[in-house]
Amino acid sequence: MDFSNRNAQPQAAPTAPQAAGPSGGSKKNKSSSKNWGRIGSVAAVAAVVILLVSLIAAVSLGGNTSAEEKYVDSSKLQAVFLNTGQVYFGKVKELNSKYFVVSNIYYLQTSGGTGTDAAKTNTSVSLVKLGCELHEPYDQMVINRDQVTFWENLQDNGQVAQAVKTFVKQNPSGQKCADQSSSAGTSSTNNVQSAGSNNGSTTPAKP
Numbered sequence: 001m002d003f004s005n006r007n008a009q010p011q012a013a014p015t016a017p018q019a020a021g022p023s024g025g026s027k028k029n030k031s032s033s034k035n036w037g038r039i040g041s042v043a044a045v046a047a048v049v050i051l052l053v054s055l056i057a058a059v060s061l062g063g064n065t066s067a068e069e070k071y072v073d074s075s076k077l078q079a080v081f082l083n084t085g086q087v088y089f090g091k092v093k094e095l096n097s098k099y100f101v102v103s104n105i106y107y108l109q110t111s112g113g114t115g116t117d118a119a120k121t122n123t124s125v126s127l128v129k130l131g132c133e134l135h136e137p138y139d140q141m142v143i144n145r146d147q148v149t150f151w152e153n154l155q156d157n158g159q160v161a162q163a164v165k166t167f168v169k170q171n172p173s174g175q176k177c178a179d180q181s182s183s184a185g186t187s188s189t190n191n192v193q194s195a196g197s198n199n200g201s202t203t204p205a206k207p
Helices: 022-063 065-069 116-122 159-170 190-195
Strands: 078-082 087-095 099-111 124-129 140-144 148-153
Touching (some): 078 099, 124 159
């Protein structure tokens, strides 16, 4: 027997190279998923920020105006008081953060009275329809919002509403500027006088 190769160690079979299994692809997929997750998070945060900015802008630019506008009773007259002391009566057609649009406009006008005592007894106050002034304006007014102190709806049984109703009844075809004596009313009660009495003034009276 040949024992010359007794101490020779059996050679191990060569190992086959390991092919890239699913573990390598899984790492790449996880990394890609993390990247997309970050992008999605950033996009969501950006969308929330844009929404908040839009809401803030809407509020600051008059987003609450629509809430205020719902208080305008279109079946009634409104009184719009300015920070100059002037008041106009009419229909508020539009209001926003920048301006008021008023039509069918009337204002108070005083006449008579030459002194303190005379002003208390002889001053008459009338409600004048806008349109027959020297510059003949259209029956519509755009008032800067920052000039408006407050506004209110008027009741139908008030003196102003009744005077307007009388004027409309007496002028079914509209105001005739040729007849300057045509006014909405000539109420001269103490309450109206106390609202404003410019001695001999022909300008709209202050409230």
